[in-house]
Amino acid sequence: MSKHISLCGLVAAACVVSSTASAQVASAIVRIGDAPAGTGAGVTITSISGAAANEAGGVGVRVTLSNTNAAFWGHATSTAGSILREEQLGISGYDQTAFEGFFGIADSGSLSYSPTCTDLMTLATGLDCAWLDSTPIAVEEQPIPTLAGKKYRFASRPGITPSGIPYWVSGINDIATNANEGNGLFFGVGQTVILKTGDPSPAPLTSLLGSSAADFDVRFSKNGTHNISVITTTDPTTADTHLVIDGAIVLDAGGSRISEGQPVSVSAGGMVGENWSNFSSLGVNEAGDWFAAGDTSAATTIDGFIVKNGVILYREGNVLGGLTLVGNVPTSPGAYMNDAGDIGFAWDTTGSITGIFLNSTLLLKEGDPVDFDNDGIVEATSIFKAASGIASMSVGNKDMFFQATVTVAGTDVSCVLKIALPSTPTTSFCEGDAVGTTCLGCGNNGAPGKGCANFAFVGGGQLAASGIAGASAGTDTLVLTATDITGPGLFFQADGVAGSPVTFGDGMLCATIGIIRMGVVFPSGGGVASYPGGLTPNPIHIAGGALAGQTKHYQCWYRDAGETSPGVSFCTPSTFNLTQGVSLTWGP
Numbered sequence: 286m287s288k289h290i291s292l293c294g295l296v297a298a299a300c301v302v303s304s305t306a307s308a309q310v311a312s313a314i315v316r317i318g319d320a321p322a323g324t325g326a327g328v329t330i331t332s333i334s335g336a337a338a339n340e341a342g343g344v345g346v347r348v349t350l351s352n353t354n355a356a357f358w359g360h361a362t363s364t365a366g367s368i369l370r371e372e373q374l375g376i377s378g379y380d381q382t383a384f385e386g387f388f389g390i391a392d393s394g395s396l397s398y399s400p401t402c403t404d405l406m407t408l409a410t411g412l413d414c415a416w417l418d419s420t421p422i423a424v425e426e427q428p429i430p431t432l433a434g435k436k437y438r439f440a441s442r443p444g445i446t447p448s449g450i451p452y453w454v455s456g457i458n459d460i461a462t463n464a465n466e467g468n469g470l471f472f473g474v475g476q477t478v479i480l481k482t483g484d485p486s487p488a489p490l491t492s493l494l495g496s497s498a499a500d501f502d503v504r505f506s507k508n509g510t511h512n513i514s515v516i517t518t519t520d521p522t523t524a525d526t527h528l529v530i531d532g533a534i535v536l537d538a539g540g541s542r543i544s545e546g547q548p549v550s551v552s553a554g555g556m557v558g559e560n561w562s563n564f565s566s567l568g569v570n571e572a573g574d575w576f577a578a579g580d581t582s583a584a585t586t587i588d589g590f591i592v593k594n595g596v597i598l599y600r601e602g603n604v605l606g607g608l609t610l611v612g613n614v615p616t617s618p619g620a621y622m623n624d625a626g627d628i629g630f631a632w633d634t635t636g637s638i639t640g641i642f643l644n645s646t647l648l649l650k651e652g653d654p655v656d657f658d659n660d661g662i663v664e665a666t667s668i669f670k671a672a673s674g675i676a677s678m679s680v681g682n683k684d685m686f687f688q689a690t691v692t693v694a695g696t697d698v699s700c701v702l703k704i705a706l707p708s709t710p711t712t713s714f715c716e717g718d719a720v721g722t723t724c725l726g727c728g729n730n731g732a733p734g735k736g737c738a739n740f741a742f743v744g745g746g747q748l749a750a751s752g753i754a755g756a757s758a759g760t761d762t763l764v765l766t767a768t769d770i771t772g773p774g775l776f777f778q779a780d781g782v783a784g785s786p787v788t789f790g791d792g793m794l795c796a797t798i799g800i801i802r803m804g805v806v807f808p809s810g811g812g813v814a815s816y817p818g819g820l821t822p823n824p825i826h827i828a829g830g831a832l833a834g835q836t837k838h839y840q841c842w843y844r845d846a847g848e849t850s851p852g853v854s855f856c857t858p859s860t861f862n863l864t865q866g867v868s869l870t871w872g873p
Contacts (some may be wrong), residue, residue, distance in 0.1 A: 312656040313700040323368030338449040338681030343495035345390035355384035361394030390447035398443035412603035470499040513569040538595035554597030567620030572822035578614035589613035606647025608634035618678035629680040715795035740847025742769035742856035745863040772844025776816040778829040790859035
């Protein structure tokens, strides 16, 4: 729900302003029995097996249809989905016969997935492949272009970065002898080998990567800058598993290697005699924040954990949302971290009650009613029964998604549930839409809720905030995102706003009192830049020095240098512009 509030007493003519907040209602976005758009008439969904979110508000879901075809349902920028891709015959020289349950969806809507194929030239059947949309990238029995004399034995567990770079794990065989040479992690349409069996282990190890060098639990950050994986080496089996980021073994907060058999540092939350043991769900973002789930060598009543940036945040036996955590983070649906650093996970609790959490907040528990018909209102007869689907937990920039069983009027039905991410309420100000204010640079009013028009986007640039503004480590997941901007953006914070807007370049400056310049981020090709991001990874509470209880104001100042003709700037000679602003109050 949103409402419009006048803050003109604070910002004079610089507003109409709006404040937004969202309730965490669990809604089923797709269900068994649905007749989805985008396929044949009368075709319904008969099974669901996995979900994947992107960073643009979109989601994909692996489904099976009543015509027996495997398919992906979803949308690139919303949850109003349709069939995105359905297995087909005669595509790029292959017949597709199935889709693996593991896949990824980019911000553009591109899909990285693994169908089973028949080669229409050789008639070889049952080929395991990795595809990007309608293009096969890696095909079983085909040569690996980046490894001379080698061929693919399988291609599995594909994913894709939000920016659109596919990755997958493949088995490697020698072409001449057909000998099994282990496996490797591959990245991009150029099939770059990130790591493979037989490579030297990371320092300080003196071993080699083992036969299962690339574990299937691997993730890349939004733009592919970082990757996190679990590797197996030729070290003794009690010490051969290691958590690796960008090819280096990760250290915990006390400097201990996060490797099987290595001690968990006291400063990481370890107990006397406790060693790292196993790892499951993983994640890393562009800022270099990372997490892993797993267990240690501690007693089985306290060994399950989630570690982030080298510190155990949650472990078995902790109480979250009034529920006591029991066991490890289950692989169904697992855990996932988005680019803002929010971690979504399921965890069983005392009484065999499954809880669904985002960071330390309980969002849903087994036995709670949900919104099964997706109208935004929970129904007393629709009860959350279980989370399901291996690695089906996925967290985007707006919502959490996971596969679930819901009991509807006594009947169990499989579906995918969506829960909006908790966020700090924000207030928009300095909107150059001629409703509250008028852009005076050259009469370049923008669209409602945005700044003044720029040379590429007549609606102007817009600043939005997502996540939680928590003024301490581990609670600050706030991300500022500027959209429809035309050049590198300087994100800045202010303690107060001007009594009336100041014409500044092609836009308006309102956040003027106690300015702190936090950092510059270059936008993507779509005119989108987020802070923290790029070369400015510091969390906002550090960059701006915000303390709990303080209200801060933010704008983005960006280059606006388009020429209407050679040597003539878009609006004023200054060639820069600003988004509108957002205000928010920091929590602890």
